[in-house]
Structures are given as C-alpha cells and as structure tokens.
Amino acid sequence: MFKLGHEKIPVCHGITRRSFLEAGTAGMAGLTLQNMLALEAQGAVQPAKSEIRNCITIFLVGSPGHLDTWDMKPEAPAEIRGKFKPIDTNVPGIQICEHFPLMARMMDKVALIRSLHHKTGATHENGQRWMMTGHDFNPDSMKPHCGSVLSRVFGSRGMLPASMVLPAKIGNTGAGPLHGQSAAYLGSAHEPFFLNSDPARSDFKVSDLTPPVGQSDFRISARRNILKQLDEVQRQSESNTALGRDTAYARAFNLLTSPEAKQAFDLAQEPAKLRDRYGRNTLGQSCLMARRLIERGCRHVTVNHFETVFNISCWDMHADGGGLNNTYADYEQLLCPQFDWAFTALIEDLQQRGLLDDTVVCVLSEMGRTPNLNPRGGRDHHPSAWTNFMAGGPIRGGQAIGSTDKTGARPQNNPIEPPQILASIYHAMGIDLETTMMPGPGSRPIRLVEAEPIDQLFS
C-alpha cells in the first residue's frame, strides 16, 4: 500500500485489457473526444476534497528577458540594462519594469523567484520540459506534465477534466516535439484536455463539445446505449476494481451533452466589463476561462501565452529581422501591456470571488535572455538565469527570492532549479511530497518530483 493523493490504495495498474478495449469502443461512439474518452478510466483516484487547492499556470512561451521585466539592472551599462526603466512597486525595495504598472500595485501578493536557472541546452524545449514537468528527458523516458500529475493524485471534480491547456498546446518552438505537455507513463486517462480554440474570437467554440456532423442527440443517445450493453458484457468478465474506475464513457458523454460543461466554456455569460478587464485578446480571455474552469472543478489550467515563437509577436526577442523579429516594440506595445492587464485581472478576480486563497497562480517560462543586447538590439536565449513568480494559495507575496549578479548573468544567491518550482507547486496544492507517490514506469511508486519545495515561498 502507498498513498495516492489522499487515499491509500494498492500499487497499481498498468495498461489493462480493459483500457485497450476502451480505445476501440470509443471509436464506435463517433466522438472526437480522443483525450477524454479514456479520462479517469484508468486510475482516477478521488473525488473532491475541500483541502485540495487549484492551480493556474501562465506559461510565457518564448521567454521574456529577465533584465527587461522582473530583474532589472538600472546601474548596468546601456548594452546590458536595455531600453526600459524600473518602477517602484507597493513593496519597498522591489522594482519591476515600467510596463507592468498594475502588477507593481499588487507586488505584495507576488513572490518573485529571481535566481532560476538550468544547465541543459538553451532551447525552448529544454526549458518547457523542465518547467512543465520538473525533469529533463528524452523520447525514451518521457515525464508527465504537472497537470497530469495532479490529475493522477487528485482525480477530477464534476464534469470537467482535471487538467486543461488553453488555448492550445505548444507547437513548433524550433527544436523538436518534446514540450512536456503529455501524461507520459501516467497514461491517456491523465492527458490534459487541449482546448485548441481561441476564446477571444467571436466564432469561438470547443470543437470537442460539438457533436460530429450528422450526429443528432438521438444518435448519440443510441450509441450510449450500445456502449452500455458492451459495458455489461465486460462487466461480467472483469474485476470490480477495474469497473470502479470505469468513468471514461460517462465523462465523455457528459462533457458532450452536459449544459454545465458547455457553460463552463461560455464566456458570453461573463459581464462585458469583466471581459474588458481581462483584455479582449487570446491571453486575457484564456485567463478568464481558466478562472471559470477552476470555479467549476478543473484542478489545473495551463494558459500558454503563444503556441509557437515563429512569425508572431511573442516573448522570443531575437530581433533577427526575419521570422523571429520580436523587439522592444513588441514588449512595450503588446506583450507587457497584455500580460499586465490579464495577470492583474486574474488575481483581482480570484480575490474578489474568494478563490485566491485556494488557487495557486504561477507565471513560468523556459529561460531568461542574454544580459548583453545582440547587435540587432535583441536578446538571445539564456538558461543560466531568469525570473518567474507565484501568487495565491499559501504563497507569501511581497518578496523576491534569490538574486542574480550585477549583469543578470547568473544567480548570485539562493540559486533555484526548475524541479524546486514543481515541488513548490505540488506543496502549495496541499500535497505531502514525502508520502504521496505515483506509479512510475512499470508501476514502480516514485516521488512526484526529485526536489524539495522552496521554503521561503511559504514562510
């Protein structure tokens, strides 16, 4: 016996004949809920527990330059300090970039971590793997996304999946397909649900909530009855343990037909003024949707601020004159204002609804950017130092943990590595890392992440 989430259960299951059958019969349902059909059929652990917290992670794909945002060095030479100026925050001694004026007013709620670094290569994917999973890995040893781990530990509540990714999963960021956004060995039951649609658009809809063309509610019901009969056959040949976990069909159909699930995605139900406050853009409306999903039972929502770094305005500020031509102009006119507006709206909204104490909000990225401006006035990849931050839940705001040297090149004190961030998230969610295990490859019980939480976040 060991502890999964808050429940002691026997060491565990791998892929069963039943889960194999599920994939086959799901196809008969004519559904497009590929991730959802198997959700929780394997290993869903526990219903809602009042002490369990929620988590919203905003992932800044491309990586903001720490020297241009949350770790400014105004005393450094011009080619290092860059174009922007620091401003005071409501916490004495902590300054941030002038283009985050609203965040500056709520720094007492935010814990900056200014000494993050990793020692693997300077690719986006390396950073994504570290920050999404707490591990680096290769295709032979995939590690699960944070949301998948939380799904495995806590299970889901209500109609919604335990872990969702908005508006879409990370795609091409230059160096391969391993972004750390899969359930890996935890299995398809714990895959995050990818929205794959922009909630800021007037034609927004969740494709997986729309029955396939030609399938009326009547036909869906008929197929549900067929599946029930198939279930009955299986029920006679499989163990009660397996049957106890047989929730995939029900959840898939519920998500497809439940007004409650559909409403969770319906931002039109929010007041126009609130939608404006988040910002009528992809990030803002995704953050608003994240709050709605958390409110309705989703445990963990990842909001990817961009799904690629190519041919768009994003944080990847190389200023290369081509497909990676992001510059200070993008930061000043689009990215920083959008982030400042959306992030502060989310914190305010959660607080006003009494959800902030139960919701950990993380702002993560893959790495930092080079201390020296490149010849074109941009900054390139720099995993040796960067700043991320956390708020909400039990996080003690109003502090800057760790620091970098005078040029922002390397941590100067209290160096922090990515696994410590993941350990801190799990700890903040109410998980005891010493006693809570999950089934690793081959069902061997393993720790969620090989690191300890950052004490200072909680003291």
Place this chain on the structure above:
Amino acid sequence: MDQRFEGTPKAEIRQEGQKLIRGEVTNDWGSQLIWNVLRNGESVARVSARANDSLDFADKTPGKYEAVLQMFQYEGYEKDKDGKYTKSKFVDVSNKLNWMV
C-alpha cells in the same frame, strides 16, 4: 493561432482645467493605451494611460492642441528595416479634445 483583435475599443475623454480624464475602455484589447497630445498637428506627448485615468498636461507653449486616447492594434509582427511595424499601429479609441493656448 496568431491573435486576431475583434471589435473596436471605445472610451470617452474630457478636460477639467489642465487635467485630461478618461472613462473606462469598452472592448478593451489590453494592448498599450496612450494619451497622444498634439500641438499644431505634431505629437508633443505620448504618455501611458493604463495605470491612471487622468493626465496632468501643463504645457503652456502657444498653439492649437488636440488630445486623443490611442490603443495599439496588433495586425502582425512584421517590421521594416528601421524596426517600425508595417501592419500594426496605434488607432484612436476616443473622442478628440481641442483647445488653444
């Protein structure tokens, strides 16, 4: 999934003495919001308007003044060789105020 901005942001601005005051922005894209103050048709102040809903504008240089609230409209990341956006631009989102000094 590049961003597509829909609708049109709108705000009302007014003047009280040397203070320019804005109302809330509806259909707010969340991008940079600025006061643009022109004298004799030339921009003399471009000041961030996000954090505060008013701007003290005390310039007494003689001339014909105009003030308007503008927001950055993202239409694409492309820039020319001087780093200026070729598609994206600031657009007026408010009424205009005019006065003489």
